[in-house]
Structure formats: C-alpha cells, structure tokens
Amino acid sequence: MTRATPTRIEMTMEVNGAVRTLVVEPRTTLVDALREDLGLVGTRHGCDEGVCGACIVLVDGEPVLACLMFAAQAYGREVTTIEGLALPGALHPVQEAFVAAGATGCGYCTSGLVMLTAGALAREPEIAEDGLARLAAGNLCRCNGYGPILSAIRAARAAAVTAAE
Amino acid sequence: MKAAAFDYHAPASIDEALRILAAHGDEARILAGGQSLVPAMTARLARPAHLVDINRIAHAELPTVVAGRLRIPPLMRHIDFEVGAADGPLGALLAELSGHMASLPVRLRGTFCGSLAHADPASAFVLAAVVLGADMVARSTRRGVRNMAAGAFFTGILATGLADDEMLTEVQIPLLSRWTRWGFGAVGLRAAGWPLATALVVYERAEDDMTGVRVGVGGVEATAHRLPAVERMLERRAPSRRLFREAADAAGAMVDPAGDHVGTAQWRRDLVSAVVGRALEASTAVPVGQDPERP
Numbered sequence: 001m002t003r004a005t006p007t008r009i010e011m012t013m014e015v016n017g018a019v020r021t022l023v024v025e026p027r028t029t030l031v032d033a034l035r036e037d038l039g040l041v042g043t044r045h046g047c048d049e050g051v052c053g054a055c056i057v058l059v060d061g062e063p064v065l066a067c068l069m070f071a072a073q074a075y076g077r078e079v080t081t082i083e084g085l086a087l088p089g090a091l092h093p094v095q096e097a098f099v100a101a102g103a104t105g106c107g108y109c110t111s112g113l114v115m116l117t118a119g120a121l122a123r124e125p126e127i128a129e130d131g132l133a134r135l136a137a138g139n140l141c142r143c144n145g146y147g148p149i150l151s152a153i154r155a156a157r158a159a160a161v162t163a164a165e
Numbered sequence: 166m167k168a169a170a171f172d173y174h175a176p177a178s179i180d181e182a183l184r185i186l187a188a189h190g191d192e193a194r195i196l197a198g199g200q201s202l203v204p205a206m207t208a209r210l211a212r213p214a215h216l217v218d219i220n221r222i223a224h225a226e227l228p229t230v231v232a233g234r235l236r237i238p239p240l241m242r243h244i245d246f247e248v249g250a251a252d253g254p255l256g257a258l259l260a261e262l263s264g265h266m267a268s269l270p271v272r273l274r275g276t277f278c279g280s281l282a283h284a285d286p287a288s289a290f291v292l293a294a295v296v297l298g299a300d301m302v303a304r305s306t307r308r309g310v311r312n313m314a315a316g317a318f319f320t321g322i323l324a325t326g327l328a329d330d331e332m333l334t335e336v337q338i339p340l341l342s343r344w345t346r347w348g349f350g351a352v353g354l355r356a357a358g359w360p361l362a363t364a365l366v367v368y369e370r371a372e373d374d375m376t377g378v379r380v381g382v383g384g385v386e387a388t389a390h391r392l393p394a395v396e397r398m399l400e401r402r403a404p405s406r407r408l409f410r411e412a413a414d415a416a417g418a419m420v421d422p423a424g425d426h427v428g429t430a431q432w433r434r435d436l437v438s439a440v441v442g443r444a445l446e447a448s449t450a451v452p453v454g455q456d457p458e459r460p
Contacts (some may be wrong), residue, residue, distance in 0.1 A: 049207060056270060068205070
C-alpha cells in the first residue's frame with residue numbers, strides 16, 4: 001500500500017499480465033474494480049454474496065470469488081480474468097472444452113465456471129469423478145446446463161492430465 | 166449493494182492488529198477469509214468502520230501439535246485441512262469436515278478461526294469445536310491472553326464471548342486416540358450451500374462397546390451443542406442398527422428448532438434424526454489406514 005487515506009487507497013496489482021494502478025475506496029470489491037475501473041466486464045456480477053460463482057477470477061492462480069474480496073486485498077497480487085486466461089486470439093483448453101461440449105446456455109455463468117475449472121485443474125489436474133460434480137455445485141447455472149458443463153469439465157480434466165504428463 | 170464505507174488496515178503482525186482493535190473497539194472487525202463477513206457487509210448486516218485485514222500477517226497458516234493438542238493458527242484455511250492437520254483420527258475428521266464445506270473458492274479463502282469467530286450455528290467447524298472440546302485462545306492488548314472453552318465461547322447466532330478488542334489467535338483441539346471412531350452427517354438444499362442440519366459423533370471403541378461417546382448437532386438452534394441424553398444412551402453399548410435408530414429418534418425429539426420458510430419445526434426435528442442416524446452409521450465404517458489392529 002503506497003498511500004492510505006480514510007476514503008481512497010492507491011493500489012497496484014497485476015491484471016492479465018499488465019501492472020495496473022488504481023485508486024479505490026476500501027469498500028470497492030475486486031469484481032467492481034475489474035468491471036468499473038478496468039472495463040473487464042467478462043467477470044460477472046451474480047449474487048454478490050458468494051453463492052453463485054459468476055465472478056470467479058484467479059488471484060495468484062487460485063480461484064477467488066471476486067465479490068467477496070475487496071480490491072485493496074489484491075494489492076501486489078496477480079489477477080487473471082476471463083479476458084486474460086489465454087493469449088489474445090487464442091482459447092485456453094478449458095474454453096475449448098466448453099465450446100466443444102456446448103456448455104454455454106445463456107453464457108452468464110460461463111466465465112465464472114471456466115475460471116473455476118482452470119484454477120481447480122491447475123491445483124489438481126486429476127480431480128476424481130465425484131469431485132467434478134462437487135466442483136460445479138459451487139456455481140449456479142440457471143439455464144440448468146449442468147450436463148454439458150460436467151462434460152466440458154471432464155474433457156478439460158483429460159486435457160490437463162495429458163498436459164501434465 | 167456496496168458495503169458501508171470503512172477504513173482499511175492491513176497489519177503485518179498480530180500485535181499490530183491488536184493495537185488497531187484496541188484503538189477502535191466495537192467499530193473494528195477482523196477480516197480473515199472474508200467468506201462470511203464480506204457478504205454480511207455487502208448486505209449491511211455488518212458495518213464496521215474499521216476493517217482489519219489479517220491476511221498479510223506472516224507465519225499464521227501452519228498448525229502445530231504441542232502436548233497432545235492440535236494448535237490451529239488464525240490463517241489456516243479450510244483447504245489446509247485436506248492434507249490432514251494432524252496424524253490420526255483428528256486430522257482425518259477435520260479433513261472430512263473441510264471437504265463438506267461450501268465451494269472450492271470458499272475453502273481456499275475461509276479460515277477455521279474465522280469460522281469460529283463468526284459463529285454460524287450451521288458451521289461444521291463450530292460443531293467440531295463444540296464436540297471435540299476445543300479451547301479458544303483470545304488475545305487483546307488490555308487483557309493479554311485468555312482461554313475459553315467451546316461451550317462458553319459460542320453464546321448465540323453469530324455471537325461469541327470474544328470482547329470487542331479481542332482476536333481469536335488460536336484454537337486448540339485435543340488429539341484423538343487411535344481407537345477413536347467418528348461420523349459426520351449433514352443435510353442441505355445445495356451441496357455447496359449451508360447445511361440445514363449437521364451431526365458429529367465421536368467415540369472410542371477399543372473393544373465391542375462404545376466409550377466416551379460425544380454427539381453434537383448444529384444448524385437447528387442458536388448454537389451447535391452436544392446431546393448428553395443421547396450420549397448416555399450409547400455409552401458402553403455395542404453399535405447396532407436398532408440402538409442407532411433409537412438414538413437418532415431421541416436426538417430429533419431433544420432439539421427445539423424454529424420453523425421458517427424452508428420447513429416446519431417438526432421437519433427440522435426429522436432432519437436432526439436423519440443426520441444423527443447418518444453420522445452414527447458412518448462411524449462404524451473403518452477409515453482406510455486408521456486401524457491396523459481391527460481389520
């Protein structure tokens with residue numbers, strides 16, 4: 001923290017590979033900072049209380065509910081959003097798996113599910129079968145597209161296991 | 166909705182955190198994992214004027230075992246219990262409970278001590294603290310260090326015996342002997358949501374009979390608590406389906422839940438019987454690698 005005042009904090013974090021400096025209110029959540037200050041609107045507002053998973057981003061590689069972290073807490077951290085998961089013009093293997101499985105209904109929950117899956121497989125490429133449903137259960141898809149979503153996560157796991165070998 | 170405005174503090178040590186608490190009293194709240202406090206703040210159910218983010222405090226993640234007790238530090242996350250916080254049944258028990266909790270992002274951030282300080286009656290870790298006889302270590306600049314037993318620590322829904330300037334700096338849980346059997350049961354509307362009812366059963370079984378039986382339920386009343394009358398029904402008896410059924414039925418009759426939009430009080434009593442029954446059943450399944458003596 002370079003400077004702190006009662007109302008505003010100047011902070012720096014790395015977002016999708018670029019160092020960004022923001023001036024935020026302490027109460028600004030990470031999802032608001034990403035969407036409103038940085039224009040990264042691929043991270044969605046869902047419930048804003050940590051139960052839907054639409055706002056998941058990676059912080060230092062781990063999936064985080066961006067509605068339950070204040071932006072100030074990400075000071076000095078490395079944040080990855082759906083916009084920066086793959087190189088420009090390319091798709092991450094998890095994104096490819098979601099496309100191939102048709103695992104997008106209206107698409108609102110998709111970025112959160114993709115970031116969750118990418119973060120979970122980076123921690124543990126060989127998630128057991130019952131663990132996959134448990135993983136997806138933390139994210140709400142109101143199109144109820146969990147069949148294709150599970151197929152996509154399964155395919156992403158296969159790709160992650162192959163990549164790890 | 167946005168949280169009410171607050172000043173943000175990121176102390177580098179527990180002592181510094183305690184000084185900030187001492188300066189601001191009931192205006193300040195500790196932010197650990199934030200998975201319960203932040204939604205409460207966003208909904209304006211909590212409006213601290215000062216938020217003390219302890220996540221930058223170093224060396225507060227790793228547990229230790231001293232004199233037969235597991236010591237859980239303030240930044241030990243739910244996920245850290247997956248690998249086993251201690252050898253033997255206590256580590257396995259806490260690992261299973263952590264796996265039941267919420268979703269992966271919540272498990273990665275949420276802390277054990279934070280769960281206890283938040284004191285949600287449905288928290289599996291709150292239930293474990295009550296059933297396993299945990300000691301809460303609270304620190305403040307004014308009183309120094311004091312210990313509170315779990316039974317006295319949890320005083321109501323989201324309420325504890327912590328004073329405004331105190332921080333829960335450690336939780337100590339006695340290790341469990343290798344003869345220990347345990348089982349956990351939970352029912353919820355969503356796999357990743359808060360359970361509606363939980364039960365934890367712990368006992369020793371060196372021979373046929375169960376001894377030192379402890380049975381606790383959570384999620385149905387203001388605090389998780391033990392059921393001494395059910396414990397007496399099981400003490401020095403051998404496990405059987407009939408005994409377990411009787412104990413589970415008795416447990417449901419002993420709680421006094423409030424009905425709400427989810428279900429009636431009677432339905433919640435039935436849930437308690439169901440989760441106690443499941444916990445008892447699970448206790449007879451020998452965990453792999455836990456007991457070489459009894460195949």
